Each structure stands twice: as structure tokens, then as C-alpha cells.
Amino acid sequence: MQTTNLNQMLFHLTLCKGIGATSRIRMLSALIDNPNLTAYELARYAQLNSTNTRLFMDSFVSVDLEKSLNEYDSKQIKWISILDKTYPEYLKHIYNPPALLFYQGDLSLFNQQLLAIVGSRLTSSYGEKALTLLLPELISHEIATVSGLAKGIDKEVHQKTIELGGRTIGIIGTGLDYFYPFENESLQRDIARNHLLISEYPLGTKPLKHHFPMRNRIIAGLSLGTLVIEAKYRSGSLITANLALQEGREVFAVPGNITNPYSEGTNDLILHGAKCVLSPQHILEELNR
Structure with a gap:
């Protein structure tokens, strides 16, 4: 055939x-x-x-x-399959790759160095400051960010990347006709027009709970590495980080206050071998090896 x-x-x-x-x-x-x-x-x-x-x-x-x-x-929604030359090579080799990806936007972003950045759905001033410290130099080195268009850090990653003139990829756990959370509608439309929006789910697919761990494997699978900004000990961000580890990708974590529950996950990642990130250079030196 x-x-x-x-x-x-x-x-x-x-x-x-x-x-x-x-x-x-x-x-x-x-x-x-x-x-x-x-x-x-x-x-x-x-x-x-x-x-x-x-x-x-x-x-x-x-x-x-x-x-x-x-x-x-x-609706100007296109797709690529695992059989296509444009299908991301890194994603092709993960466990349980998506056979087909629906997308809107610029597929050439797959050709850039991609860094997944994830974190807590409750944005803290510490998480925002960490992003403000790390993102500008990463963007200046033409690294494109990948995240899940969720509340909190995900949203901040996409917005700050765009504000800095960088490129970003949003991976969602619904059909491309859904906006979840609804407050991100404007941001999602911007990414679909000017960057890249991806889902493995067809139109009409609602935001079911089990879709988001599946989405996380795409976030980790697309990227050279995953940076966790803040995370509780049990969280979706840690699922993404562990998926990255399973695929042999780099995992980076920002250390935090040992009394802060939103630093428990990142501190634990560092304790178990993730690279501690204090500056953009700690990421760049690994990605550019």
C-alpha cells in the first residue's frame, strides 16, 4: 500500500x-x-x-x-504520520509513539533544537523569576520551547518565549478545536497561527484526565531534554521528566527551598541524577555536546 x-x-x-x-x-x-x-x-x-x-x-x-x-x-488542520519524512525523528523512537499528529502552524519548528519546559500549575514568583533568568539566553541560542499549554508554568513558558521573540510548540490533550483551560484560548490561537500546535486527538475530543499523561510522552519525546521549573513530589511534571529519563534524554531541574512543597519534586529529581540548573549555561553545555 x-x-x-x-x-x-x-x-x-x-x-x-x-x-x-x-x-x-x-x-x-x-x-x-x-x-x-x-x-x-x-x-x-x-x-x-x-x-x-x-x-x-x-x-x-x-x-x-x-x-x-x-x-x-x-479548519486548516493538517496531519503527519509516523510514515512521513517530516515526522520528528526523536519522537519516532519513543515507546508507544503516536501514529498520527494533527497540527496547525509551522512544522519547520521540528528542525530546531527543542527543550521541554514544564512545572507547577500554580505559578509562584520563584518559578517566574527562574524562567526570566533562564529563557532569554536559551532563546538567543535558537532553542525552541515545548510545553503543554496548561495553567501555570506551561502558560508562562509559551508567553515568555513569544515575548522574547522565540519559537514555541504547544502540545495539548484535546482536539485542536478545544481550548483547555479556556483562559488560554488567545494564547493557543497565537501558537496555532505563528508557532506550532499539536495534538494526537481528533476534533471534538474533550479534555479527559487520561489524555494528559499521554500528552506528556509527546512533550518529552519531541525534545532533546526536559527542564522542570517547579513540581510537587507527585505531579504531571515529574511524569514528563521520568518519561524523558526513560528515553535517555537530558533532565534538568531548578533547585528550590526544601520547605516548599513545589520544590520537593525538583529537589528529588536532582537527588536522583537530574542536572541541577543555576544558569542557562548548565543547559546549553549539555544540549551542545
């Missing part, structure tokens, strides 16, 4: 219910070997249980492919 047809099939599969990232990769592998598989055979290759098999098969036949293609085109 030609790549174009496989991409269209991947688009079709991404609109289906009852399957996730791992299932789509299994189905893609099966289709490369045999492009004539039925929906039921694909469900078997993906090892779906009976409930998800029914969900998948029912949704597979209900997708109006031409109508869906026109809808995405009208």
Missing part, C-alpha cells in the same frame, strides 16, 4: 473509538504487510477486547471519510 493510502487509513483509524496509540501502531504494522485487512482482522491484530472490538467496528463503518477530510481542510 502506498504511503498516501496508508496515511489516509491512519487518519480513518484515528477517528475511530475503542482504540488507542498502541492499537493504531499495531494496526499500521499489519496494514503494511497486508493492506486488504478487514476491520475485524485489524481488531484482532490490535488485540482488542470484545467491548473495544465492537466500539471500533461500529465507529469504523460510521466514519464518512470524505466529509471528515473536508472538515479538517476547511
